[in-house]
Amino acid sequence: MKLNPYLNFDGNCEEAFNFYKKVFQTEFNQYGIMRFADIPPQEGMEIPENVKNRVMHVGINIGDQVLMGSDIMPGMKNNEGGENFRIGDNSIISIHPDSREEADRIFNELSAGGKVESPMADQFWGDYWGSLIDRFGSAWMINYNPNEQSTF
Numbered sequence: 001m002k003l004n005p006y007l008n009f010d011g012n013c014e015e016a017f018n019f020y021k022k023v024f025q026t027e028f029n030q031y032g033i034m035r036f037a038d039i040p041p042q043e044g045m046e047i048p049e050n051v052k053n054r055v056m057h058v059g060i061n062i063g064d065q066v067l068m069g070s071d072i073m074p075g076m077k078n079n080e081g082g083e084n085f086r087i088g089d090n091s092i093i094s095i096h097p098d099s100r101e102e103a104d105r106i107f108n109e110l111s112a113g114g115k116v117e118s119p120m121a122d123q124f125w126g127d128y129w130g131s132l133i134d135r136f137g138s139a140w141m142i143n144y145n146p147n148e149q150s151t152f
Contacts, residue, residue, distance in 0.1 A: 001102070004059075006092035006141060007069040013055035017069060021060055029059040029066060031125075036073075040124050050074070068094060092131070092139040100128055103144040110134050110142075 009016055014033060021027060037052035039045075054071035097103045107120050113135035120130035120142065128144040 001098055002066075002096040004066045004068055004094040004096070006094045007067070008072050008092065009055070009069060010074075011054060011071055013058060013069050013071040017055075017058050017060060020067060024060065024062045024067075026060050026062060029061050031057060031059060033058045034125075036071075092141055094141040094143060096143050096145070098144075100144050100146065103128055103130075103142050107132065107142045110140050 007013075007016070017028070017033075033055055034057040035052065036047050036054050036056045038056060039047060051073055054073075055069070057068065057070050059066050059068040095106060097106055104120060107130050111132040111134070115133045117131040117133065118129070120128060123129045126145065126147065128146065129142065131139070131141045133139050
């Protein structure tokens with residue numbers, strides 16, 4: 001099982017990760033930069049033009065660890081349910097269990113008494129993923145990749 005820090009930004013994720021690449025003398029991992037425009041069309045969900053170029057996901061390898069990040073959608077609420085994104089509430093713990101069953105167990109236990117943001121489900125990028133805020137206000141993403149131990 002792996003734990004990875006996940007940082008959220010309000011439109012400047014690409015700039016931040018280009019800076020981090022330089023500082024840590026590394027490159028984007030195998031996923032490169034995924035943008036909101038890359039999300040396949042879904043019924044009832046239209047990505048606004050001013051959001052399409054924002055970063056949906058990016059990661060860089062730092063040694064044997066991965067630093068990940070994304071831009072938020074404008075107007076996204078912070079981890080405590082406040083009105084807007086605030087620097088300081090922009091980190092998430094991303095955990096990568098070794099099995100789908102372990103992903104479900106961890107998700108269910110962490111979400112008890114908390115708030116499920118996205119239930120565990122198969123995603124278009126091929127992983128089984130969900131997100132939640134635990135009862136202590138900590139943000140988590142659970143991500144299981146059945147084909148490999150994901151660095152996403």
